[in-house]
Amino acid sequence: xxxxxxxxxSKQLLACKDTEGPSLIIAGAGSxxxxxxxxxxxxxxxxxxxxxxxxxxxxxxxxxxxEMNDRLINLVGEIxxxxxxxxxxxxxxxxxxxxxxxxxxxxxxxxxxxxxxxSEALVKxxxxxxxxxxxxxxxxxxxxxxxxxxxxxETLNNYSDFYRERIEKIMNLYNDTLIKNNLLDFDDLxxxxxEILEKHPDILEKYQDRFRYILVDEFQDxxxxxxxxxxxLGNKYRNVFIVSDEDQSIYSFRGANxxxxxxxxRDFDGYNEHILDQNYRSTKEILKCANALIKHxxxxxxxxxxxxxxxxxxxxxxxxxxxxxxxxxxxxxxxxNVKDGNYTxxxxxxxxxxxxxxxxxxxxxxxxxxxxxxxxxLSFYKxxxxxxxxxxxxxxxxxxxxxxxRRVINSPKRGIGDTTIKKLEKAYDATHNIQDxxxxxxxYQSTRETLxxxxxxxxxxxxxxxxxxxxxxxxxxxxxxxxxxxxSEIEDRDEQLSRKQNIDELLNAISEIESLSSNxxxxxxxxxxxxxxxDLDMExxxxxxxxxxxxxxxxxxxxxxxFAVGLEDDIIPGTHSSSQKEFEEERRLLYVxxxxxxxxxxxxxxxxxxxxxxxxxxxxxxxLKELDIETKTEKDKNYRxxxxxxxxVKTVVGDIKTGERVYHEMYKEGTVLGQIEGFYIIRFDNSxxxxxxxxxxxxxxxxxx
Numbered sequence: 001x002x003x004x005x006x007x008x009x010s011k012q013l014l015a016c017k018d019t020e021g022p023s024l025i026i027a028g029a030g031s032x033x034x035x036x037x038x039x040x041x042x043x044x045x046x047x048x049x050x051x052x053x054x055x056x057x058x059x060x061x062x063x064x065x066x067e068m069n070d071r072l073i074n075l076v077g078e079i080x081x082x083x084x085x086x087x088x089x090x091x092x093x094x095x096x097x098x099x100x101x102x103x104x105x106x107x108x109x110x111x112x113x114x115x116x117x118x119s120e121a122l123v124k125x126x127x128x129x130x131x132x133x134x135x136x137x138x139x140x141x142x143x144x145x146x147x148x149x150x151x152x153x154e155t156l157n158n159y160s161d162f163y164r165e166r167i168e169k170i171m172n173l174y175n176d177t178l179i180k181n182n183l184l185d186f187d188d189l190x191x192x193x194x195e196i197l198e199k200h201p202d203i204l205e206k207y208q209d210r211f212r213y214i215l216v217d218e219f220q221d222x223x224x225x226x227x228x229x230x231x232x233l234g235n236k237y238r239n240v241f242i243v244s245d246e247d248q249s250i251y252s253f254r255g256a257n258x259x260x261x262x263x264x265x266r267d268f269d270g271y272n273e274h275i276l277d278q279n280y281r282s283t284k285e286i287l288k289c290a291n292a293l294i295k296h297x298x299x300x301x302x303x304x305x306x307x308x309x310x311x312x313x314x315x316x317x318x319x320x321x322x323x324x325x326x327x328x329x330x331x332x333x334x335x336x337n338v339k340d341g342n343y344t345x346x347x348x349x350x351x352x353x354x355x356x357x358x359x360x361x362x363x364x365x366x367x368x369x370x371x372x373x374x375x376x377x378l379s380f381y382k383x384x385x386x387x388x389x390x391x392x393x394x395x396x397x398x399x400x401x402x403x404x405x406r407r408v409i410n411s412p413k414r415g416i417g418d419t420t421i422k423k424l425e426k427a428y429d430a431t432h433n434i435q436d437x438x439x440x441x442x443x444y445q446s447t448r449e450t451l452x453x454x455x456x457x458x459x460x461x462x463x464x465x466x467x468x469x470x471x472x473x474x475x476x477x478x479x480x481x482x483x484x485x486x487x488s489e490i491e492d493r494d495e496q497l498s499r500k501q502n503i504d505e506l507l508n509a510i511s512e513i514e515s516l517s518s519n520x521x522x523x524x525x526x527x528x529x530x531x532x533x534x535d536l537d538m539e540x541x542x543x544x545x546x547x548x549x550x551x552x553x554x555x556x557x558x559x560x561x562x563f564a565v566g567l568e569d570d571i572i573p574g575t576h577s578s579s580q581k582e583f584e585e586e587r588r589l590l591y592v593x594x595x596x597x598x599x600x601x602x603x604x605x606x607x608x609x610x611x612x613x614x615x616x617x618x619x620x621x622x623x624l625k626e627l628d629i630e631t632k633t634e635k636d637k638n639y640r641x642x643x644x645x646x647x648x649v650k651t652v653v654g655d656i657k658t659g660e661r662v663y664h665e666m667y668k669e670g671t672v673l674g675q676i677e678g679f680y681i682i683r684f685d686n687s688x689x690x691x692x693x694x695x696x697x698x699x700x701x702x703x704x705x
Contacts, residue, residue: 002042002047004039004042005039005043007035007039008032008035008036008039009278011276011277011278012032012035012276014274015276016036016039016040016043017040018241018274019040019043019044019048019213019239020239021238021270022238022239022240022241022268022270022272023240023242023271023272023273024242024244024264024265024272024273024274025242025244025273025274025276026245026275026276026301027243027244027245027276028245028247028279028303028305029245029281029282029290029305029591029592030280030305030595031276031277031278031279032276033217033243033276034064034067034068034071034217035071036276037215037217037241037243038071038072038075040215041057041072041076041215042075042076045076046076050212050213052081052082052083052084053084053085054212054213055084055085055211055213055215056084056085056092056211056213056214056215056233057084057085057086057087057216057217058088058089058092058214058215058216058230059086059088059218060088060089060218062091062529062532063556064088064218064556065087065091068217069081069086085211089190089222089226089229090186090189090190091529091532093192093229094113094189094528094532096196097109097111097189097193097196100203101192101196103196103200103203104192107192108182110398110524111183111184112181112182112184112401112403113183113184113185113189113528113531113532114183114403114531115382116143116186117382118403119186120139120140120143122174122177122178123139123143123146123170123174124139125177126170126174127139127142127170129173130170130173132166132170142166145159145167146167146170146171146187147186147187148255149167149171150187150188150190150191151190151223151224152191152223152225152228153224153257156168180429181402181403182401183403190226190229191225193229194225194228194229194232197229197232197233198232204232207233208233208234208235208236209236211233212237212239213237213239213241214233214239214240214241215241215242216230216240216242217243219242219243219260219261220244220245220246220248220249220256220258220260220261221249221254222256222257223255223256227257227260227264231267238268240268244261246258246261246299246300246301246588247300247303247588248555248588248591249585249588250551250552250589251552258299261301275301275303277303277304277306278305279305279307279309279595280307280309281309281558281595281598282307282309282312282598282601283307283310283311283313283598283599284307284309284310284311285311285313285315285601286312286315286594286597286598286601287306287307288628289315289601289628289629290591291304291305292626292627292628293587293590293591293594293626294588294591296587296626297584297588298580299584305595312599314629315603315627315629316602317603317605317624317631318602318605319604319605319606319620319631320605320607321606321607321608322606322607322608322609323566323606323608323609323610324610325606326565326604327360327361327363327364329604330350330361330565330602330604331361331364331365331368334370334546334563335368335370337561343560343561344544345370345371345545345546346544346545346546346547347560347561348560348561348562348563349547349548349549349554349557349561349562349563349596350549350563351550351551351554351562351563351564351593351596352550352551352564352565353550353551353566353571353572353574354550354566354574355550357571358548361548361565365546371543371545371546372545372546372547372548373543373546373547373548374548374549375550375553381530383499385483385502386502386503386506387407388407388411388483389474389477389478389483389503390506390527390530391408392404392408392483393474393477393523393527394527395407395408395458396458396465397462397465397520397523397527399435399455399458399459399462400432400433402424402428402434402437406425408481409454411486412482412485415447415450416447416450420441420447423442424437424438424441424451427440435455438452438455457481461473461476461477461480465519465520465523466518468519470510470511470519470522470523471507471510471511474507474510478503487499487503509530510523510526513525513526547559551564551589551590551593552589554593554596557596558596558597558598559596559597559598560597560598560599560600561599561600561601562593562596562597562600562601562602563602563603564590564593564594564601564603565604565605566609567590567603567604567605567620567623567624568605568606568618568619569619569621569622569673570618570619570673570683570690572589572590572621572623573586586623587623587626603624603627605618605620605624606618616690617690619673619674619681619690622658622659622674655702656672656680656700656702658672660672660702660703662682662701663701663702663703664684665699666699667684668685669684669685669703670683670684670685670691671683671685673690678694679693679694679695680692680693680700
């Protein structure tokens with residue numbers, strides 16, 4: 001038996017050897033799913049003699065794809081691994097479209113991919129052209145609606161007549177603008193791939209025959225259109241191996257559809273099911289807590305994680321009087337254990353539901369001199385100076401990219417106004433040549449000279465691509481475009497240093513890429529790769545700092561010690577969680593948070609929190625009573641069961657339950673958060689703070705769910 005097979009437990013081994021036909025792998029948190037998936041690929045190559053080129057492995061982040069590819073190199077060697085197609089959904093579709101998109105009218109292989117921010121900006125431009133007031137109808141929700149329609153999550157029929165008519169006009173102009181400028185947005189990557197496969201059976205069969213074995217990781221995160229892609233590609237040979245866990249489905253706001261697992265079970269009848277429930281990450285006490293929570297969800301395939309790891313310390317709820325006291329208590333606990341030599345700072349993570357919750361912890365960490373890093377904020381490749389430099393490189397590679405031209409023409413400022421840009425764009429739509437647009441537009445002579453000088457500079461840089469190293473070429477672009485001078489003249493020294501550091505880091509990233517047949521081809525590949533990076537691709541550097549991270553962003557990570565903080569109603573579950581479906585996703589989110597912990601897990605809440613400009617009282621999250629843990633209060637430091645804490649009185653008059661929707665004649669609609677001493681605690685939709693309403697109040701009635 002191969003060495004990698006010996007490392008698998010009995011259930012993992014069965015899943016690994018189940019090579020023919022559809023397979024559903026229910027892989028619990030910390031159960032070694034990546035090891036199973038990569039071992040199965042190695043088994044297909046070693047034992048089943050499957051050519052590596054017939055294998056397609058799909059995951060959701062570039063980080064996960066890289067980790068998978070690194071493991072495959074170790075298992076099957078670099079040559080075999082290079083022939084396996086191991087990509088994210090978006091990068092696979094981009095790869096496919098570079099080869100097949102020209103079968104569609106007006107489509108070119110050298111398309112550019114725009115990110116969400118650029119997509120929203122383009123929607124705004126379209127609205128202005130259609131003479132729509134962007135203050136009345138905001139571009140962002142329109143961009144989101146277009147994305148949802150393209151992703152097959154919604155249709156135009158989901159909207160009222162007023163919005164449907166406007167969204168349709170904007171979307172038509174938006175899509176036409178993308179085509180004219182040779183652009184694709186993220187949703188196009190999936191949508192156009194599906195369109196080609198559905199309309200061209202010969203192309204579909206070519207790729208079905210190539211990818212006879214398809215493996216998908218984190219399948220619970222797949223969207224409707226991503227499910228369609230896997231379904232259509234795998235329909236011929238049906239060797240589709242999906243690894244999934246309903247208990248970790250937390251991305252519905254990004255279009256993930258938990259029902260895709262059930263759709264797979266229906267569409268791929270005769271599938272084999274394997275449940276991986278042995279956890280290799282956490283202690284028994286941590287798993288006891290997590291299992292107690294998640295069993296309350298109804299929409300799940302039943303399983304209970306277990307481990308051979310040690311029992312570990314009990315999990316306690318730390319209840320504080322205020323949010324500041326909570327931050328102080330957490331930081332003091334970290335400092336104490338680091339001082340005792342038990343752990344280093346990098347062994348700790350503070351996890352919270354929303355970004356705003358990090359502020360108190362940051363303040364406390366700063367005041368105590370504790371190093372930390374917040375894993376949030378603006379992605380590196382979305383920072384202004386990085387996008388500007390990439391825009392210049394794109395324009396040098398393709399001097400007729402109007403999208404890139406518009407991005408950089410005033411970075412730094414060259415006195416080119418919006419009116420000039422609109423004239424150029426109109427001329428460009430007719431000529432598809434920027435220089436012709438400059439020549440034929442009605443412009444001031446000084447403006448035309450500025451634009452001609454700019455384009456001459458771009459063309460001179462294009463001639464230099466193959467004459468310099470990539471590093472020297474980047475440096476020359478940085479200097480000749482005037483961008484280096486622009487950065488050096490920023491008055492705020494901290495901002496100047498930060499932007500210089502980002503430019504240097506971009507140069508490092510470009511310098512690390514492997515040279516292909518030409519510098520231009522190498523840079524084009526680099527530009528495509530960075531355009532596909534999303535906020536899920538978090539690169540954690542091995543520095544000694546405490547990690548501050550949202551619960552959503554923590555998925556796929558693990559830490560020796562985890563603090564799950566701010567566990568209060570209106571935070572988790574949040575105020576938006578009014579349906580059973582939304583409550584279950586919030587519960588899954590907390591479950592993901594808890595299962596990041598390896599050795600110690602601390603959960604905390606506070607009885608008051610500063611919100612909306614004033615101190616508000618808080619109720620503990622209703623999920624806490626499901627954890628079956630004890631409480632440690634700030635005042636008496638005594639341990640007591642959660643059931644002994646202040647809880648909603650259960651023997652109340654009235655039939656309205658926690659989580660149900662109600663209507664009040666004065667306050668209108670709201671959600672019941674709990675019951676205390678004969679009162680309902682209700683969060684009304686039009687109010688930031690919860691209100692007490694006496695049970696059986698004549699103005700209050702329950703809404704039909």
